[in-house]
Amino acid sequence: MPSSGxxxxxxxxxxALVAQTAAVLNANAEDLSRGREAGMxxxxxxRLALDEQRVAAxxxxxxxxxxxxxxxxxxxxxxxxxxxxxxxxVRVPLGVVGIIYEARPNVTxxxxxxxxxxxxxxxxxxxxxxRSSNAALVAILDEAGRKAGLPNDAIQLxxxxxxxxxxxxxxxxxxxxxxxxxxxxxxxxxxxEESTVPVIETGVGNCHxxxxxxxxxxxxxxxxxxxxVQRPSVCNxxxxxxxxxxxxxxxxxxxxxxxxxxxxxxxxxxxxxxxDDAVVPVTDEDWVTEYxxxxxxxxxxxxxxxxxxxxxxxxxxxxxxxxxxxxxxxxAFILGCDSxxxxxxxxxxxxxxxxxxxxxEIGISTQKLHARGPMGLQELTSTxxxxxxxxxxxx
Numbered sequence: 001m002p003s004s005g006x007x008x009x010x011x012x013x014x015x016a017l018v019a020q021t022a023a024v025l026n027a028n029a030e031d032l033s034r035g036r037e038a039g040m041x042x043x044x045x046x047r048l049a050l051d052e053q054r055v056a057a058x059x060x061x062x063x064x065x066x067x068x069x070x071x072x073x074x075x076x077x078x079x080x081x082x083x084x085x086x087x088x089x090v091r092v093p094l095g096v097v098g099i100i101y102e103a104r105p106n107v108t109x110x111x112x113x114x115x116x117x118x119x120x121x122x123x124x125x126x127x128x129x130x131r132s133s134n135a136a137l138v139a140i141l142d143e144a145g146r147k148a149g150l151p152n153d154a155i156q157l158x159x160x161x162x163x164x165x166x167x168x169x170x171x172x173x174x175x176x177x178x179x180x181x182x183x184x185x186x187x188x189x190x191x192x193e194e195s196t197v198p199v200i201e202t203g204v205g206n207c208h209x210x211x212x213x214x215x216x217x218x219x220x221x222x223x224x225x226x227x228x229v230q231r232p233s234v235c236n237x238x239x240x241x242x243x244x245x246x247x248x249x250x251x252x253x254x255x256x257x258x259x260x261x262x263x264x265x266x267x268x269x270x271x272x273x274x275x276d277d278a279v280v281p282v283t284d285e286d287w288v289t290e291y292x293x294x295x296x297x298x299x300x301x302x303x304x305x306x307x308x309x310x311x312x313x314x315x316x317x318x319x320x321x322x323x324x325x326x327x328x329x330x331x332a333f334i335l336g337c338d339s340x341x342x343x344x345x346x347x348x349x350x351x352x353x354x355x356x357x358x359x360x361e362i363g364i365s366t367q368k369l370h371a372r373g374p375m376g377l378q379e380l381t382s383t384x385x386x387x388x389x390x391x392x393x394x395x
Contacts (some may be wrong), residue, residue: 001149003070006117009148010066013057013116016144017109017137021055027136028105035103035129043233043292048103048130058109065113068116071377072119086388091381093119095177098158098169099362100125100191102183105133110353110360112155114142117359118380121154123176125169128161128371170195174371180375184361185290200375201228203340203366204290205235206316207348210333211255212324213246219345220323221255226347227321229262233292235364236319238299240287242307245271248300252276256298266292271300286315304329308336317366319343319351340366340373 017024028050071091078088079217092389097120099111115122126134138157145155149167158169158217170179173196181191185204192199209227211220227238243251252275259266260278268279279298286297287310301307304322311320321343324335330344341351351374353361365371371379 001119003072005149006119009064009116009145010062010113010142012052012148013113013141014062014066016057016140017059017062017168020136021052021101024055024133024136024140025050025052027132030132031103031105031130033315038129040103040129041293046231046233048105048133049250050105050133054106058106061106061110061354061360062113064354065377068117068122068359068377070117076383083392084390085392088386088388089383091378092384094380094382096121096123096175097174097362097380098123098125098172098197100166100177100179100181100183100299101188102127102170102187103129103190104182105125105137106164107182108137109132109141111362112138114360114362114377114380116145116150116154118377120380121151121156123156123158123169125158125166131161131178167194168193170197173197180363188341200363200365200371200379201367202363202375203235203318204316205237205318205364206240206288206290206314207236207238207319207321207351208240208242208307208311208315208350208364209238209321209323210242210301210304210311211244211247211251212304212322212326212329212333213244214326214329215247215251215323216325216345217247217251217254220251221258223321223323223345223347224255225258225262227349228259228264228296229294230261230349235290237292238296238321238348239289239291240299240310240314242299242301242310243272244304244307245300245302250331252298252300259296262294264296266296266298268298269300272298290316304332304336306331311337311339315339318364321348340364 072089076089080086101107142155176197179197179199181188182202207226256276266279267282269282273279316341319341320337320339334342352374353374356374361374364374
């Protein structure tokens with residue numbers, strides 16, 4: 001499809017979402033009711049919940065994707081060989097993209113929009129906990145898209161609520177070109193290990209904030225609180241705070257007070273616990289945990305190198321942040337972090353497709369092949385080599 005046709009479909013899908021907000025919220029209320037009855041954790045309920053503002057934000061995301069350059073057909077590189085052959089490496093769609101994800105209905109809309117813009121068909125397999133919301137959203141998007149000229153079945157919801165339907169999708173090699181899992185560690189591991197379809201692995205978010213010896217401490221408090229509290233249930237929320245020993249005495253009382261005021265439970269080492277009786281003793285399990293809740297592991301380290309060693313041991317390769325005024329410390333941190341994103345004097349919460357200007361994201365890849373970090377339109381394409389000759393034959 002030409003860019004104009006895909007963009008028209010995206011705008012029609014956005015308008016339909018807004019017009020049918022009530023139907024989406026009614027379906028979401030069914031999911032929330034089932035979730036509460038099943039004892040779903042508050043963090044997961046927050047991920048599942050929709051309101052008028054969130055539906056409007058999803059529609060705005062579709063419009064933003066429509067406004068972005070179409071990656072399909074873009075020339076990545078090109079040259080003319082000494083023999084006169086003209087080479088061009090051109091972006092093309094991946095094809096049929098399967099998305100397996102947990103209780104976040106906004107992923108349904110983000111994935112559909114990004115796949116449409118990048119010329120891919122999309123098979124959506126959300127969790128059973130969001131089945132009513134996802135069914136309503138896909139019905140709205142599919143109808144609006146088809147009326148605007150999308151091919152039939154360009155956006156599909158994979159039927160079924162048990163693991164068998166997911167397994168069927170994971171075994172559909174030759175029919176599905178790539179699978180992208182988006183969710184917790186268990187889901188991602190299951191898809192990576194069981195799938196015969198190629199997988200782009202998105203990772204869990206055990207994100208770190210390191211406060212250096214040369215940090216602006218007021219800035220460090222603000223970044224730490226934002227990274228942990230602004231939305232604790234998402235993958236780019238901070239789960240561990242590391243503090244240089246030289247600023248521990250000045251910084252820890254401030255940050256512990258601010259965290260306590262925001263309802264955060266701190267799991268700290270002996271030094272951290274000496275500043276606040278409410279601190280829970282930290283364990284190895286805490287260092288590796290993606291809490292998705294108002295919990296934070298906090299420890300004191302002796303240097304940038306010690307902070308990096310801790311991150312390499314316990315981190316998930318998602319996002320790490322350093323707060324410092326030192327150019328040399330920031331450079332050492334950047335070079336020493338083997339993660340998809342590294343922040344200098346900024347919250348981990350910015351590792352996000354929309355915040356990066358991608359309109360939305362299909363997920364945040366923590367692997368090293370094909371894509372890494374927030375996956376936008378370009379990451380949903382492959383390339384083809386186009387070669388122009390003039391009767392050239394190889395001798």
